[in-house]
């Protein structure tokens with residue numbers, strides 16, 4: 563099994579709208595990179611426009627890419643990627659909500675600034691706020707991308723606010739769990755979100771019925787009792803047991819890879835709502851050591867997302 567570590571590499575605290583853009587969290591990344599290297603894993607940094615445009619951030623990240631110790635992919639935050647004229651800066655919209663022409667130009671500008679400042683064209687991608695759609699898949703293939711990791715199986719973003727007209731994000735409730743080829747040829751490698759409760763088989767009739775339910779408290783209760791849906795992400799209450807259960811569910815469901823995700827800003831005290839102080843960041847590092855140690859022990863093979871896509875056989 564492969565272990566794909568993905569880092570949404572972006573400005574500080576992007577959960578607060580209307581705040582200025584600062585990229586201080588990148589100064590905290592070397593500790594994370596060293597940890598990945600210590601375990602022989604290769605992180606993929608999905609990089610936003612503001613990070614690729616920041617000379618200090620590039621100075622930190624580029625050597626890791628150049629020495630084959632990390633991959634630089636692309637991460638589209640519509641609110642920081644030019645052209646910005648058509649939408650209000652304050653709106654954190656889903657990329658899937660953008661008009662065709664605006665979406666295309668943003669993807670081109672993002673790809674070009676990464677190519678210019680990192681000296682290599684990105685071939686892996688994640689949409690901001692997981693707001694992926696078929697148009698992005700088509701455009702990314704045209705731009706030479708190999709892989710995307712924006713799909714969050716089981717999750718419905720359509721009720722989340724995006725633009726003020728409230729189109730909402732995509733609905734991934736019934737999306738496949740494992741890597742699969744999209745119509746454009748792009749390899750989709752979804753975020754790992756698995757059932758870890760009494761019912762773990764994702765293809766069972768019960769699972770399908772549960773997934774199709776709309777959100778709300780009955781679904782939450784059924785989840786707690788039977789499914790225990792878990793993301794391969796670190797939260798304040800995460801424990802070693804979570805990483806073990808996710809691994810076992812992945813084996814049971816025949817997954818060839820686990821996709822872990824973190825925001826670069828979660829590694830800086832006060833950089834995100836997930837880690838408001840030093841103690842919270844130390845909890846994150848404690849969990850990272852547990853995840854990496856466990857998956858190394860289980861023999862998982864570290865892989866950048868594009869390398870995984872290059873070697874993937876259907």
Ligand SMILES: [Zn+2]
Pocket residue numbers: 570572576637639690691
């Ligand atoms: Zn993001």
